[in-house]
Amino acid sequence: MTRPLKQMTFYHRFEKDILSGAKTITIRNHAEADFLPGEIVSVSTFETGRWFCNIQILSVTPLEVDDIDERHALQENMPLDELLAVISRIYPDEKSLYMICFKLC
Numbered sequence: 001m002t003r004p005l006k007q008m009t010f011y012h013r014f015e016k017d018i019l020s021g022a023k024t025i026t027i028r029n030h031a032e033a034d035f036l037p038g039e040i041v042s043v044s045t046f047e048t049g050r051w052f053c054n055i056q057i058l059s060v061t062p063l064e065v066d067d068i069d070e071r072h073a074l075q076e077n078m079p080l081d082e083l084l085a086v087i088s089r090i091y092p093d094e095k096s097l098y099m100i101c102f103k104l105c
């Protein structure tokens with residue numbers, strides 16, 4: 001029997017960047033980083049739950065908020081100050097996060 005795919009949600013505004021290959025990482029907290037390299041994950045919008053692609057997980061690595069830099073911003077396809085603002089809004093009290101690298105299936 002085949003296992004159902006794990007799920008990941010992204011804000012609708014990230015959809016285009018993911019589908020174009022411009023966004024290749026996501027920074028998540030411990031509760032949202034339970035993925036293994038090689039896993040195929042079903043991706044839908046956070047707002048409505050609409051499926052829009054599957055991705056393959058390439059790596060999951062610990063990342064301290066203080067170590068987020070321009071390289072991460074490039075892979076998120078946004079300016080560093082915007083990325084830091086997004087992360088502190090989503091995870092206001094968390095300093096230890098994970099970088100999840102992925103590719104579109």
Ligand SMILES: CC(=O)Nc1cc[nH]c(=O)n1
Pocket residue numbers: 009010011014025026027028046090
């Ligand atoms: C829904 C949600 O939390 N989305 C996130 C969170 C962090 N990074 C990201 O790309 N998307």
